[in-house]
Amino acid sequence: MSSTSEIREQSVAANVNSVNVNTRPAASWSLRTRQALAVMRLEIKKNFLSRRAFLLYLIAGLPLVLLSLLALFPPPTDELGTFGEMSMVYAAIYGGLILRTLIFFGCAWVFMNLFRGEVVDRSLHYYFLAPVRREVLVVGKYLSGLLATIVLFSITTVGSMFIYYFWLFPSESARFFFDGAGTSQMLAYLGVTILACIGYGAVFLLVGLFFRNPIIPAGLLYGWEWINFLLPPFLKKISVIHYLHSLVPVPMSEGPFAVLVEPTPAWISVPSLLLFTGVVLFLASRHIRRMEISYAGD
Amino acid sequence: MTPTITTSTTTESSTTPASPQTATAATLPAASLTSEKMIVFQDVSKFYGEILGVNRVNLQIAPGITSLVGPNGSGKTTLMNLMCGLLKPTSGRVSVLGTSPDEPEAMFQKLGYCSQFDSFPRGATAREFIEFYLRVHGYTKRETAELTDAALERVSLTDAADRKVSAFSKGMRQRVRLAQSIAHNPSVLVLDEPLNGLDPMARAETIRLFRQLADAGMYLVISSHILHEVDMMSDSVVLIHNGYVVAEGEVRGVRDEIEEHPIQILIRCDRPQTLAARLFEHEHTVEARIHDDRQGLFVKTRRPDDFYLLLNRVITEQNLQIESVAPADDDLNAVYQYLITSDGGQA
Numbered sequence: 001m002s003s004t005s006e007i008r009e010q011s012v013a014a015n016v017n018s019v020n021v022n023t024r025p026a027a028s029w030s031l032r033t034r035q036a037l038a039v040m041r042l043e044i045k046k047n048f049l050s051r052r053a054f055l056l057y058l059i060a061g062l063p064l065v066l067l068s069l070l071a072l073f074p075p076p077t078d079e080l081g082t083f084g085e086m087s088m089v090y091a092a093i094y095g096g097l098i099l100r101t102l103i104f105f106g107c108a109w110v111f112m113n114l115f116r117g118e119v120v121d122r123s124l125h126y127y128f129l130a131p132v133r134r135e136v137l138v139v140g141k142y143l144s145g146l147l148a149t150i151v152l153f154s155i156t157t158v159g160s161m162f163i164y165y166f167w168l169f170p171s172e173s174a175r176f177f178f179d180g181a182g183t184s185q186m187l188a189y190l191g192v193t194i195l196a197c198i199g200y201g202a203v204f205l206l207v208g209l210f211f212r213n214p215i216i217p218a219g220l221l222y223g224w225e226w227i228n229f230l231l232p233p234f235l236k237k238i239s240v241i242h243y244l245h246s247l248v249p250v251p252m253s254e255g256p257f258a259v260l261v262e263p264t265p266a267w268i269s270v271p272s273l274l275l276f277t278g279v280v281l282f283l284a285s286r287h288i289r290r291m292e293i294s295y296a297g298d
Numbered sequence: 299m300t301p302t303i304t305t306s307t308t309t310e311s312s313t314t315p316a317s318p319q320t321a322t323a324a325t326l327p328a329a330s331l332t333s334e335k336m337i338v339f340q341d342v343s344k345f346y347g348e349i350l351g352v353n354r355v356n357l358q359i360a361p362g363i364t365s366l367v368g369p370n371g372s373g374k375t376t377l378m379n380l381m382c383g384l385l386k387p388t389s390g391r392v393s394v395l396g397t398s399p400d401e402p403e404a405m406f407q408k409l410g411y412c413s414q415f416d417s418f419p420r421g422a423t424a425r426e427f428i429e430f431y432l433r434v435h436g437y438t439k440r441e442t443a444e445l446t447d448a449a450l451e452r453v454s455l456t457d458a459a460d461r462k463v464s465a466f467s468k469g470m471r472q473r474v475r476l477a478q479s480i481a482h483n484p485s486v487l488v489l490d491e492p493l494n495g496l497d498p499m500a501r502a503e504t505i506r507l508f509r510q511l512a513d514a515g516m517y518l519v520i521s522s523h524i525l526h527e528v529d530m531m532s533d534s535v536v537l538i539h540n541g542y543v544v545a546e547g548e549v550r551g552v553r554d555e556i557e558e559h560p561i562q563i564l565i566r567c568d569r570p571q572t573l574a575a576r577l578f579e580h581e582h583t584v585e586a587r588i589h590d591d592r593q594g595l596f597v598k599t600r601r602p603d604d605f606y607l608l609l610n611r612v613i614t615e616q617n618l619q620i621e622s623v624a625p626a627d628d629d630l631n632a633v634y635q636y637l638i639t640s641d642g643g644q645a
Contacts, residue, residue, distance in 0.1 A: 031436045032436075034436045035434055035435070035436045038433035038434045038436070039434055041433070042419075042430050042434065046419070049421075050420055051420065121417055122415045122417040123415075123417045123418075123419065125413055125415065126431050126478075127434065128382075128384055129382060129406055129409075129411045130406055130431055130434045130435055131402055131403045131404070131405065131406035131407045132402060132403070132406075132434055132435070132436075133402060133403055134402065290386065292384060292385045292386055293379070293384040293385070294346070294385070
């Protein structure tokens, strides 16, 4: 017995010296970038091709379908108004439907599921068991969500504008886009869409991390964003929509009860949103570093 | 030779902290290794709110196959998850070959974990599944392809590499997860019930693979509740009960306990009373009890081999109609009960 033990002991000692042969290069920024890109690649596939993506396509496609129906079955000419009024009507469609509702819920769906969805699918441990800093994971996942929402809602923004203008007033629209303010308006809307995805994405990434059932906080946030026009100036600033609202190319009337404040200039709005996003990603990373996996409770 | 198994029993409630564990490293190799070359649990406790996961665990795990054994809910998976950083200890410290689970970049180059969660990305093939996560490690495309092929070959899944995992049997999915956990050639492999769902042939192959990995100097920490598998493959065992390590040491110690532990066998037959009377003539029959439906007999014996010879003789002599003969408690729970109770579990 003892001789067997000795042999085994020697064998183990020899083998212990031979383990740890898995010498990967020390963690560097290039390695972390490669890891973040790998996470993004995997997540983009999920965002565009998984079952969950179906709802995102429905949300993003809704205005295109509605405006196509409007183009196919236009209202009587006297109700249609003039081409000059179309910018105002589109601003209302964009602000009320696309920005405040569809981009809001689209981002909620994508970003809340970045981590919550993995917990529900019991697959988060695969990431947590890889030699990746969890901060890299947060960044990779966030950027993948951003890419998916920006691509889809940019298509929604540009597509809805084209459908709305061209199908009803093709010749005026051609002049509007090629010789008038159409292109700059479209780019401005596109910019607002991108910033909305960045801002709402950050908010919902955090909500998905901190709430097991994020539907209720998402509903409360939706209400908060909608009553923004009623809020006093200080509280208005604690919202995403306030900063986006000041960037839309055609200002929208907020009704007779709105508390009027000076719009925040773009040079403050854009950095504020980006700074807010940075802070949220920092908080999310801190939370993820301490996160435990206990699927049984979910 | 040092005692091969040490036990520390406790009757503490599972929801209250107990006195410190006294278990120490019992295996000879462990004693000669530094903590840089060991998996170390130092006074580790984990509570889920007020519920105890594991309490004041002190362990030093050396290379080779170490089996964590215990009934469901005993704390095996908690211990494994603590080792991998999926859970954070409420108190105490875990280190794997000198690295803390809080340092994932260093830790998971050394460690692979095959969990029991049967989840895969939708629509992924076995190859894609392994490649996905190797790319997350930071390997290049070429390295990833080579490591994936090697891992699939190790678990005999090369032919099925490009089939969708969702179409695999449970055993094949288990092997895919195993391949994923060993693909990056870790030094430490943590396997949560890795033999579940495998057919006997795959089970034997997998045990052989574990043995090869252990012989190459790897640390394998395996949870299992199938006693003979633990016996066959392990170098040492850690017995866990209600969150406490009740015994640890070389597998031989447990084997001895098993041999001393009377085995209960259920014989379904037409005349259990007759059978009981004859079996009691055998000196190693400890107990015979007639089944509630009076169509069977529970027999406890210390010498199952002799018992089966005797049974054959009695059946022939008495012309008994036998429906089935099966071990009634040949599982770990029975041995646990034996080890953790005061009359059976003395050191």
